Amino acid sequence: MRRALPVIALAVALAGCGGSPGDLLAIDVNGGPAKRKESIVVRNDGHASCNGGPSRDIGSQALIDARAIERDLGDDAERAAVYDDGPRGATRYAARTNDGAVRWREGARGLPPVLSRAQLFVLQQGRRLC
16 A cells, blocks of 8 residues: 555646646627627637637647737736727727736727737637637
8 A cells, every 4th residue: 555655646746737728818809890799719728719619729820829919918908908989880809818908999099009910810710710
Protein backbone atom coordinates (compact mmCIF):
# COMPACT_ATOMS: atom_id res chain seq x y z
CA MET A 1 0.00 0.00 0.00
CA ARG A 2 2.89 2.38 0.75
CA ARG A 3 4.17 1.97 -2.81
CA ALA A 4 0.75 2.76 -4.22
CA LEU A 5 0.43 6.14 -2.45
CA PRO A 6 3.06 7.97 -4.54
CA VAL A 7 1.51 6.59 -7.73
CA ILE A 8 -1.97 7.70 -6.63
CA ALA A 9 -0.64 11.14 -5.64
CA LEU A 10 1.02 11.54 -9.04
CA ALA A 11 -2.18 10.50 -10.84
CA VAL A 12 -4.23 13.04 -8.87
CA ALA A 13 -1.69 15.80 -9.58
CA LEU A 14 -1.69 15.06 -13.31
CA ALA A 15 -5.47 14.97 -13.41
CA GLY A 16 -5.48 18.55 -12.14
CA CYS A 17 -3.53 19.73 -15.19
CA GLY A 18 -5.24 20.50 -18.46
CA GLY A 19 -8.07 22.64 -17.11
CA SER A 20 -10.30 24.83 -19.22
CA PRO A 21 -8.42 26.96 -21.79
CA GLY A 22 -10.43 30.07 -20.84
CA ASP A 23 -12.12 32.66 -22.99
CA LEU A 24 -9.97 35.09 -24.93
CA LEU A 25 -12.60 37.31 -26.52
CA ALA A 26 -16.37 37.48 -26.83
CA ILE A 27 -18.21 39.73 -29.29
CA ASP A 28 -21.98 40.18 -29.31
CA VAL A 29 -23.81 41.56 -32.36
CA ASN A 30 -27.37 42.88 -32.26
CA GLY A 31 -29.74 44.55 -34.68
CA GLY A 32 -28.92 46.38 -37.85
CA PRO A 33 -30.63 45.90 -41.20
CA ALA A 34 -30.19 42.10 -41.02
CA LYS A 35 -31.55 41.96 -37.44
CA ARG A 36 -28.53 39.89 -36.40
CA LYS A 37 -28.25 38.40 -32.95
CA GLU A 38 -24.98 36.56 -32.53
CA SER A 39 -22.51 35.93 -29.76
CA ILE A 40 -19.08 34.70 -30.85
CA VAL A 41 -16.81 33.42 -28.08
CA VAL A 42 -13.17 32.66 -28.86
CA ARG A 43 -11.16 30.55 -26.43
CA ASN A 44 -7.40 30.65 -25.87
CA ASP A 45 -7.03 27.20 -27.44
CA GLY A 46 -8.19 28.42 -30.88
CA HIS A 47 -11.75 27.13 -30.68
CA ALA A 48 -14.83 29.32 -30.93
CA SER A 49 -18.59 29.00 -30.72
CA CYS A 50 -21.63 30.94 -31.87
CA ASN A 51 -24.65 31.47 -29.65
CA GLY A 52 -23.53 28.71 -27.27
CA GLY A 53 -23.35 26.14 -30.06
CA PRO A 54 -20.63 23.59 -30.64
CA SER A 55 -17.04 24.74 -30.37
CA ARG A 56 -14.94 24.53 -33.52
CA ASP A 57 -11.31 25.18 -34.40
CA ILE A 58 -11.02 28.57 -36.11
CA GLY A 59 -7.49 28.09 -37.43
CA SER A 60 -4.24 29.74 -36.49
CA GLN A 61 -4.67 32.97 -38.50
CA ALA A 62 -8.09 33.68 -36.97
CA LEU A 63 -6.67 33.00 -33.50
CA ILE A 64 -3.81 35.42 -34.20
CA ASP A 65 -6.38 38.02 -35.33
CA ALA A 66 -8.49 37.46 -32.19
CA ARG A 67 -5.43 37.85 -29.95
CA ALA A 68 -4.48 41.10 -31.70
CA ILE A 69 -8.03 42.44 -31.29
CA GLU A 70 -8.09 41.43 -27.62
CA ARG A 71 -4.72 43.13 -27.03
CA ASP A 72 -5.68 46.30 -28.92
CA LEU A 73 -8.98 46.61 -27.03
CA GLY A 74 -7.00 46.84 -23.77
CA ASP A 75 -7.32 50.53 -22.78
CA ASP A 76 -10.85 50.93 -24.12
CA ALA A 77 -11.96 47.75 -22.35
CA GLU A 78 -10.41 48.85 -19.04
CA ARG A 79 -12.29 52.15 -19.14
CA ALA A 80 -15.50 50.51 -20.44
CA ALA A 81 -15.58 52.75 -23.52
CA VAL A 82 -18.88 53.33 -25.33
CA TYR A 83 -19.11 54.66 -28.89
CA ASP A 84 -22.86 55.00 -29.31
CA ASP A 85 -23.41 58.01 -31.53
CA GLY A 86 -23.87 56.01 -34.75
CA PRO A 87 -26.89 56.10 -37.00
CA ARG A 88 -30.24 54.97 -35.64
CA GLY A 89 -30.92 51.34 -36.54
CA ALA A 90 -27.22 50.56 -37.01
CA THR A 91 -25.77 47.26 -35.81
CA ARG A 92 -24.65 47.31 -32.18
CA TYR A 93 -21.58 45.47 -30.88
CA ALA A 94 -20.14 44.61 -27.48
CA ALA A 95 -16.68 43.08 -27.03
CA ARG A 96 -15.62 41.50 -23.74
CA THR A 97 -12.11 40.61 -22.66
CA ASN A 98 -10.51 39.88 -19.31
CA ASP A 99 -9.74 43.62 -19.12
CA GLY A 100 -13.38 44.73 -19.44
CA ALA A 101 -15.86 45.56 -22.18
CA VAL A 102 -16.32 47.97 -25.08
CA ARG A 103 -19.66 48.81 -26.68
CA TRP A 104 -20.17 50.55 -30.01
CA ARG A 105 -22.58 51.18 -32.83
CA GLU A 106 -21.57 50.68 -36.45
CA GLY A 107 -20.77 54.03 -38.04
CA ALA A 108 -20.19 55.88 -34.76
CA ARG A 109 -17.83 58.85 -34.91
CA GLY A 110 -14.33 58.39 -33.55
CA LEU A 111 -14.21 54.59 -33.62
CA PRO A 112 -10.69 53.27 -33.05
CA PRO A 113 -9.44 51.06 -35.92
CA VAL A 114 -9.52 47.96 -33.69
CA LEU A 115 -13.33 48.12 -33.61
CA SER A 116 -13.54 47.95 -37.42
CA ARG A 117 -11.25 44.92 -37.27
CA ALA A 118 -13.50 43.39 -34.61
CA GLN A 119 -16.55 43.92 -36.84
CA LEU A 120 -14.84 42.20 -39.75
CA PHE A 121 -13.66 39.36 -37.50
CA VAL A 122 -17.13 38.68 -36.10
CA LEU A 123 -18.65 38.82 -39.59
CA GLN A 124 -16.14 36.26 -40.90
CA GLN A 125 -16.43 33.97 -37.89
CA GLY A 126 -20.21 34.30 -37.81
CA ARG A 127 -20.37 32.94 -41.35
CA ARG A 128 -18.25 29.95 -40.31
CA LEU A 129 -19.75 29.21 -36.91
CA CYS A 130 -23.40 30.33 -36.87
